[in-house]
Amino acid sequence: MILDKMRLDGKVALVTGASRGLGRGMALGLAEAGADLAVVARSLERLEGVAGEVRALGRRCLPLRADVSREEDVKKMVEGVLGRFGRIDVLVNNAGINYREASEDYPLDEWERVLSVNLTGVFLCCREVGRVMIRQRRGKIINVASLTSIIGVRNIPAYSASKGGVAQLTKVLAVEWARYNIQVNAIGPGYFRTDLTEPLFQDPVRREWITSRIPMGRWGTPEDLKGAVVFLASEASDYITGQVLFVDGGWLAG
């Protein structure tokens, strides 16, 4: 039955950048659907709080410290999850950062820092977890893209380039790994109020312009992503791969 296919009981999901914001929201959504969780970020302290919230839902949770841009960290992260749970059914590549500056003034070190987390980090996690999923002959990878994967927004050249890359990487992996029964999709959030977007939200002119541009008339909340991530993590989406599902209150329709 279709609603049973949406459940994630007994599945193991790994969510990067899960200590706050959208990653925390998606981790809780996956746990509500039945999954056990491994939650990852650079600071363990906030992850412990999220792990407590997951356990309060009756699921197991392993908090792990890792910087997704570092190959050694990603390898240890995967070993840690396998050591605890023995498998990885779902990977959500959510960890991401931004740096805002006019392109003509954009420092190279910031360009490289953003690309290393948002694009190289996604690649490393896909490669390492992908090897596990290939052995399992099953898996779901969900990358977090953005409106800026496909539209131009001023002053975020590195972020937009990284998110365009994430959308393309998603398609390449979907094509390569379809034969192993691994589906690779992305979620493209519109504007959600988190630490990442707080500077925009605090700027009354930017905030008003963004809000007026969203057909649904409001910014998203982490709750708004739960349905999309659970669907793409579940058997209900088994014939969907290589897609970017935009969760944007209608932004791209306008």
Ligand SMILES: NC(=O)c1ccc[n+]([C@@H]2O[C@H](COP(=O)([O-])OP(=O)(O)OC[C@H]3O[C@@H](n4cnc5c(N)ncnc54)[C@H](OP(=O)(O)O)[C@@H]3O)[C@@H](O)[C@H]2O)c1
């Ligand atoms: N908010 C939006 O409107 C929006 C829109 C489109 C796309 N997105 C995307 O959604 C994702 C989450 O964004 P958010 O708004 O929730 O951001 P956020 O509130 O700033 O959270 C970012 C998360 O990523 C972790 N992180 C950052 N760098 C990391 C690294 N090198 N290794 C491991 N973890 C790292 C952070 O924890 P630590 O700092 O402890 O590592 C934190 O848990 C990002 O990919 C972002 O680009 C957001």
